[in-house]
Amino acid sequence: MTTLKQSRRLHSIALGSLSWLIALVIFFPIFWMVLTSFKTELDAFATPPQLFFTPTLENYLHIQERSDYFHFAWNSVVISFSATILCMLIAVPAAYSMAFYETKRTRKTLLWMLSTKMLPPVGVLMPIYLLAKGAGLLDTQLGLIIIYTLVNLPIVVWMVYTYFKDIPKDILEAARLDGATLMQEMARVLLPIAKGGLASTVLLSLILCWNEAFWSLNLTSSQAAPLTALIASYSSPEGLFWAKLSAVSTLACAPILIFGWISQKQLVRGLSFGAVK
Amino acid sequence: MATLKVRNLKKGFEDLQIIKGIDLEVRDREFVVFVGPSGCGKSTLLRLIAGLEDVSSGQIELDGRDITEVTPAKRDLAMVFQTYALYPHMSVRKNLSFALDLAGRDKQDIDRKVNEAARILELQPLLDRKPKQLSGGQRQRVAIGRAIVRNPKIFLFDEPLSNLDAALRVQMRLELSRLHKELQATMIYVTHDQVEAMTLADKVVVLNAGRVEQVGSPLELYHHPANLFVAGFLGTPKMGFLKGQVSQVFNDGCEVLLDAGTRITLPRVGPGLAEGSPVTVGIRPEHLELAQPGQCQLGVVADVSERLGSDTYCHVRTDAGEPLTLRIRGDLSSQYGQRLSLHLDAQYCHLFDADGLAVANPMRAAA
Numbered sequence: 001m002t003t004l005k006q007s008r009r010l011h012s013i014a015l016g017s018l019s020w021l022i023a024l025v026i027f028f029p030i031f032w033m034v035l036t037s038f039k040t041e042l043d044a045f046a047t048p049p050q051l052f053f054t055p056t057l058e059n060y061l062h063i064q065e066r067s068d069y070f071h072f073a074w075n076s077v078v079i080s081f082s083a084t085i086l087c088m089l090i091a092v093p094a095a096y097s098m099a100f101y102e103t104k105r106t107r108k109t110l111l112w113m114l115s116t117k118m119l120p121p122v123g124v125l126m127p128i129y130l131l132a133k134g135a136g137l138l139d140t141q142l143g144l145i146i147i148y149t150l151v152n153l154p155i156v157v158w159m160v161y162t163y164f165k166d167i168p169k170d171i172l173e174a175a176r177l178d179g180a181t182l183m184q185e186m187a188r189v190l191l192p193i194a195k196g197g198l199a200s201t202v203l204l205s206l207i208l209c210w211n212e213a214f215w216s217l218n219l220t221s222s223q224a225a226p227l228t229a230l231i232a233s234y235s236s237p238e239g240l241f242w243a244k245l246s247a248v249s250t251l252a253c254a255p256i257l258i259f260g261w262i263s264q265k266q267l268v269r270g271l272s273f274g275a276v277k
Numbered sequence: 278m279a280t281l282k283v284r285n286l287k288k289g290f291e292d293l294q295i296i297k298g299i300d301l302e303v304r305d306r307e308f309v310v311f312v313g314p315s316g317c318g319k320s321t322l323l324r325l326i327a328g329l330e331d332v333s334s335g336q337i338e339l340d341g342r343d344i345t346e347v348t349p350a351k352r353d354l355a356m357v358f359q360t361y362a363l364y365p366h367m368s369v370r371k372n373l374s375f376a377l378d379l380a381g382r383d384k385q386d387i388d389r390k391v392n393e394a395a396r397i398l399e400l401q402p403l404l405d406r407k408p409k410q411l412s413g414g415q416r417q418r419v420a421i422g423r424a425i426v427r428n429p430k431i432f433l434f435d436e437p438l439s440n441l442d443a444a445l446r447v448q449m450r451l452e453l454s455r456l457h458k459e460l461q462a463t464m465i466y467v468t469h470d471q472v473e474a475m476t477l478a479d480k481v482v483v484l485n486a487g488r489v490e491q492v493g494s495p496l497e498l499y500h501h502p503a504n505l506f507v508a509g510f511l512g513t514p515k516m517g518f519l520k521g522q523v524s525q526v527f528n529d530g531c532e533v534l535l536d537a538g539t540r541i542t543l544p545r546v547g548p549g550l551a552e553g554s555p556v557t558v559g560i561r562p563e564h565l566e567l568a569q570p571g572q573c574q575l576g577v578v579a580d581v582s583e584r585l586g587s588d589t590y591c592h593v594r595t596d597a598g599e600p601l602t603l604r605i606r607g608d609l610s611s612q613y614g615q616r617l618s619l620h621l622d623a624q625y626c627h628l629f630d631a632d633g634l635a636v637a638n639p640m641r642a643a644a
Contacts, residue, residue: 170362173329178376178427179350188375192366 030253036246044242059247067230069251076226076255079141080209083148087205088198090149091156096190098157099164100172110161113154121151121214132219141224144216148209156205163197164190203263210256227252279340279430279463280305281326286335288318288325295321297487298335303431303465303480308457311467312474313484314510319467320435322484326465327356327433339430355424356433359440361416363408369419370404376427394422397459414445421453425460434466438473450476471511475499483507505633508559514590516627517565517601519558519575523550533558533628537595539575541621545628547636556636557629562590562604564625568618575619577601579611593617 036044038055063069098106128147129138137143167190175189191198213228220229231252234245281303288296295318303309311319324330326337328349337345344352355376363372373394377387395401398418408416417437424432437453438446454477457464468474474481475495483490483498483506490510491503502508508516521535530544533556541558550556568574577593580600589609593601603609603619611617628636 168360168362170358170360171364173327173349174356174358174362174423175364175375176329176349177327177352177354177356178423179379181350184379189364193364 030257033246033253034250036243037250039243039246041241041243044246059243060251062244063248063251067233069230072225072227072230072252073255075141075224076210076228076252079144079148079224079226080206082141082145083152083209084202084205086145086149087152087156088160088202091153091160091201092186092191092198094157095160095164096186099161099167100169110158114158117154125218128215129218137219139220139223139225143219144224144226147215147219148212151212151215152205152208155208156201159201159204160194160198163194163201166197167193199263203260207256207260281431281463281465282336282338283322283326284336284338286322286325286337287333288321288330289333295487296325296333299487299489301482301489301492303463306461306463308464308466308477308479309482310474310478310480311465311482311484312469312471312510313490315469317484318487319469319484323356323433323435323465323467326431327354328352353430354433355427355429355431356435357417357420357424357437359436361408361420361440363416363419363423365408368405368407369400369411369422372408372419373400373404373422373426376423390426390428394425397425397456398422413441414449417441417449418452421456425456430463432462432464434464436468437466439468439470453477471513475511483510485510501635502559502627503635505557505559505629508627508629508635512561514562514602514604516559516561517599519560519595519599519601520555520597521558522555523552526550526552535575535595536597537575537577537599538597539573539621541573541623541626543623543626543628544638545636547630549630549632549634550636555631557633558621559627559629560601560621560625562602564622565601565603566605566620566622568620572620573623575621577617577619579613579615579617581613582609582611584608593619 035051037059038057039050039053040056040058043050043053098110132138132143132147135143137146171193172185172189175185180188210226211228213232216226216229217232220226225233231245231248234241234248281301283299283301286296286299286301287294297318299322311322313319321330325332328344328347332345335345336343339352339354364375367375370391373391374387377390382390391404392401395404398421400415400418400422403411403415403419408419411419417440420437434453438449441449450473453466456462457477466473466477478495480492481495481498482492485506491498491507493501498507499511502511502516505518509518519535519537521533521537523531524534524540525532526546527542528546530542530546531550532540532542534540535558543558575595577595580592580594582592583590587606589605589607591603591605591609591611593603595601601619630636
């Protein structure tokens, strides 16, 4: 006879196993990518796939020879950080007014902003390409910074809005009665209170910018190309080189993965949208 | 010195009027309490005075200066919020000094003021804690301290005790009363709790549906309510109301025939009183007693009783179905459904005309 205690134990073991299984399935592609990057091209193609082989660094050396990794990495860093900073500069005041001076249309405005994310980017490729071309922004860092800012703005505003919504308006009013100007109210009361949420928003924006491929492939060629464009450059003309592609992908993912790993606590908090106080 | 004058103040949104024209004067060092049921506009009125809401029309004057359009920061008022509204990321010390920091006072002056406020409110051991490490009562004291350090012209309190448990509420009520005496400050206090209003106020402003119903000292309002609303709102248990109509008018009073069947002669005269005009007689629970033979009798049926040890609240119904409460010292062993006979003492009865306005007692008017 199973007692209640036993059945609970069984339940928790089953749940634990399932979680591990899902985690492994999610992690497997990354693991396989890193593994393949240390194989020779021959090993990478082998069927059945090989789990044990003699590791080599030749793919990484080849990449640094053929293309300047640090040029692309620097572009990624500049574009991601600039777009994120610009995005926050716009999103914070927007979210402030929507959270603390809500009107009848605030909710609809937020929904409308989010609905722009439902549009397939390719649908506006032509106009945006032509605009960028006309403005001389093709293959420039500034061009991508502007595009990334606009693309991420809805989700960033929404997130910051959610965090601000959690802050009682009384606290800001108390600051106002204490003699704070609008800037002081923001800098000394609102932003310090919301800093956890803001940090996770910044992190998410950085990740989204870093991983964005569609616009970087279409609007840059060499000068301002970020790491995602570098990866893509390894896939086409000379046929598929799995090992090299894996190596370049690993190099492209590594910085943001490490960054994300270090700040995962913030990220989890951020993705739960203020549910955890 | 701080006097506040409010003139014909109105606040409304498109089709909703919240404050419908209020005139009010708060004198120097006065403790004024705004009291009323929820939704009566008392908090809105306070927020208008604080400058946290924009006025639709009317004027607010502080010491003769028109502050209607002045920003909250420049009004020289301090407010204590119901939710305390402490800055969660700052220590108690920083919370207290924030306003002085913003004003650019020098460090020594700030320290002196913070320590002084901490002493008054017994916050010294807590100065380096964060708000989340404090209990509700301590947080409330910090919120009050934050107001004290600023030495404002007027202290505004928005239901400051309603988040505290009953025991703490009583204690903080006493502390606030003591603080008012010690600081000799002008205070405006909003509450829905009439006990707070009665115990704290020099002057009570009873609000209902965006209008002032009556202004006066607590006991004046209790003993001489101007209308049915104030009569029913102040006092626990509530004043009992008996409907009836005037059956006879004399020079110095009138006789009322209650719907419950009893005739009572009241020393009340007023222009609205004519034979046959509908009136309401009000009587407080402590003024009702069991009738002795030969006294004016009102037959009632006992409902439930609440025994508090010192007193018994006996809820009864008249033959017309009107609920009354009878407050008796000590213990009364009435049984559910038992018929009782109550004595209505004309001296303590209030009389309200058809519009719900109190009818004056000529004896009192003369006195």
